[in-house]
């Protein structure tokens with residue numbers, strides 16, 4: 001069996017809508033008053049959004065469900081699905097530990113709970129029946145004050161091993177804080193963590209080259225080859241990999257057509273910038289929402305050919321933060 005690696009998947013968007021719906025039913029959750037049947041929920045949950053902000057709002061609902069006591073339930077199911085239906089041998093799962101703490105508590109208490117969140121997730125990402133390796137990336141968030149993002153960094157540093165890296169996520173806002181975030185990335189790197197950052201997803205506006213010396217990968221970054229291809233030279237020099245998540249750009253209203261990704265792949269190849277094909281939030285995409293599904297869509301729309309696909313699949317293992325060994329593709 002050929003095994004694949006996915007480097008960009010959010011815990012909040014990793015689960016099939018059926019799993020979320022069943023969970024809501026078991027809890028008799030109030031949101032079900034809007035969705036008496038699964039089809040209605042599915043259509044709402046997987047519908048394309050006009051903007052990234054709109055997309056992130058639904059994400060927040062799932063984050064609240066993934067509280068400490070329910071994390072084992074979700075972790076087992078996502079490992080099972082990734083191994084069984086997607087042939088994933090290696091997965092990097094990213095999430096914001098703060099958003100999964102108890103919302104009714106004070107910020108101080110919530111900061112204290114973050115370590116427990118990471119420990120519970122670490123303990124539940126190794127199901128014996130499904131031999132998938134899952135490593136964690138902790139996300140800072142552009143909406144959080146600097147001291148909370150600093151606290152997330154501390155939790156990442158205290159859990160190096162299961163946690164392999166950090167990311168900056170959330171809507172592409174507050175660019176005046178760019179220097180703070182770059183400092184966080186540099187600190188993370190100095191302590192042995194790898195770094196990635198959501199940049200250049202909806203536009204080129206938040207892509208600041210000062211990030212580049214602190215990054216190992218960029219989440220999306222598709223607007224670099226599309227709008228500022230001259231920046232690719234520096235990405236190649238620094239061996240920064242782009243994590244490209246095709247269906248996401250349709251779901252967040254960034255691209256109308258997969259064919260628009262042709263120039264992303266062609267320009268990166270020409271400049272020597274590596275790409276890893278990833279899924280981002282597969283549970284939020286219309287079925288089949290899998291990594292092999294993303295491969296097929298890229299081939300189907302003539303974005304890449306089979307030869308390139310092999311190279312890209314190998315690149316995902318090579319650009320992984322916590323994979324030791326040769327690519328098994």
Ligand SMILES: [Zn+2]
Nearest residue numbers: 010198219280
């Ligand atoms: Zn993402």
